[in-house]
Structures are given as structure tokens and as C-alpha cells.
Amino acid sequence: MGQKGLIIVYTGGGKGKTSAALGLVLRAVGYNHKVCMVQFVKGSWHYGELDSAKRLAPEFELITAGKGFVGILDDKSPREDHVKAANEALAIGKEKIVSGKYNVVILDEINYAVQLELLKLSDVIDAIKSKPPELDLVLTGNHASKEVIDLADLVTEMKEIKHPFKSGIKAKKGIDF
Numbered sequence: 001m002g003q004k005g006l007i008i009v010y011t012g013g014g015k016g017k018t019s020a021a022l023g024l025v026l027r028a029v030g031y032n033h034k035v036c037m038v039q040f041v042k043g044s045w046h047y048g049e050l051d052s053a054k055r056l057a058p059e060f061e062l063i064t065a066g067k068g069f070v071g072i073l074d075d076k077s078p079r080e081d082h083v084k085a086a087n088e089a090l091a092i093g094k095e096k097i098v099s100g101k102y103n104v105v106i107l108d109e110i111n112y113a114v115q116l117e118l119l120k121l122s123d124v125i126d127a128i129k130s131k132p133p134e135l136d137l138v139l140t141g142n143h144a145s146k147e148v149i150d151l152a153d154l155v156t157e158m159k160e161i162k163h164p165f166k167s168g169i170k171a172k173k174g175i176d177f
């Protein structure tokens with residue numbers, strides 16, 4: 001019988017939430033644990049982890065689900081499309097959670113999707129509660145809701161002390177994406 005799975009939340013306005021989740025992937029795969037990360041994509045950028053995921057396969061599976069909230073603020077496509085994409089991503093995430101096939105499931109940027117009201121908080125809570133007891137479930141993204149924080153065992157808030165963006169330094173390959 002394994003240990004009780006944890007609900008882990010990485011939130012806050014500083015950099016490092018997705019990076020922390022990916023660090024956890026590296027650690028877990030070292031034990032041949034099975035990990036699935038579902039990304040609620042929020043941009044059309046290419047991220048380095050999309051390629052390094054292939055090197056950690058088959059233990060690590062990375063799914064970028066739909067177009068998420070690409071340019072939600074200035075995008076021409078109807079909000080409905082974003083709602084649909086986010087809910088499709090959640091459906092995939094839930095399927096992975098209940099499958100019993102993974103030791104760790106990561107829902108990357110899901111907190112933003114809730115904050116933007118693309119997802120219903122109650123649907124996210126349902127997905128969390130559907131977790132098998134031994135599964136470690138990670139939720140990332142700033143503005144984690146109080147309800148999600150209340151359910152979690154581990155919550156870390158990344159706090160910005162400095163970010164290069166503020167001094168005009170552009171996002172860096174291998175560091176930011």
C-alpha cells in the first residue's frame with residue numbers, strides 16, 4: 001500500500017510554477033513513476049518541455065490540450081471557443097486522474113482557467129475529488145482559488161522579488177520557454 005497522494009498547488013505572481021512542476025516530473029520519473037501533465041495552454045509559444053518530454057517517455061506524457069486561452073484578451077475568436085477548449089482539457093485531465101495509470105497528474109495553468117471563468121470551479125473541485133487516494137495531483141497557475149487551496153495538502157506561492165521582464169529583458173529560450 002503506497003502513501004497517501006498529495007494535492008499540490010503552485011501559485012503566485014512570481015516565476016517558477018510550471019518549472020517547479022517539471023522539476024517534480026524529473027524526480028518522479030527517476031523512480032519510473034508514471035506522470036501525465038495536461039497543459040491548459042495560454043499562448044502559441046513553443047516550450048522546451050514539449051521536446052524534452054519525448055526523452056522522458058513513456059513514463060512522462062505531456063498533453064497540450066486545445067488552444068486554451070491563447071490571446072484571450074485580444075483574440076478575435078469567440079470566448080465560447082476558449083471555454084470549450086478549457087473544458088476539453090479538463091475532461092482529458094479528469095480521464096487521466098481517474099484512469100489509475102499514473103502516479104502523478106499535473107494540471108498546468110488550470111488556476112488561470114478558473115480565474116478567467118473558462119472553467120467552472122465546481123467542475124475543477126469534482127476533478128480533484130475524483131482522485132484515487134494514492135495519486136499525487138498538482139495544480140499550477142496564479143490566482144489559485146480559496147476552495148482549491150483549502151483542499152490542498154501543499155501550497156507554495158511564488159513571490160516575485162525581481163523579474164528580468166521588469167527591466168526590459170525579454171523571455172529567454174531554455175529559461176522562460
Ligand code: ATP
Pocket residue numbers: 013014015016017018019020109141142158160163165166171175176177
Ligand atoms: P515558468 O513556466 O517559467 O515556471 P510560471 O509557470 O511561474 O513560469 P506563468 O504564469 O505560467 O509562470 O508564466 C509563464 C511565462 O511568463 C514565462 O515565460 C515566465 O518567465 C513569465 N513570467 C512568470 N512570472 C513572471 C513575472 N512575475 N513577470 C513577468 N513575466 C513572468
Ligand code: MG
Pocket residue numbers: 017018019109140141
Ligand atoms: Mg506556468
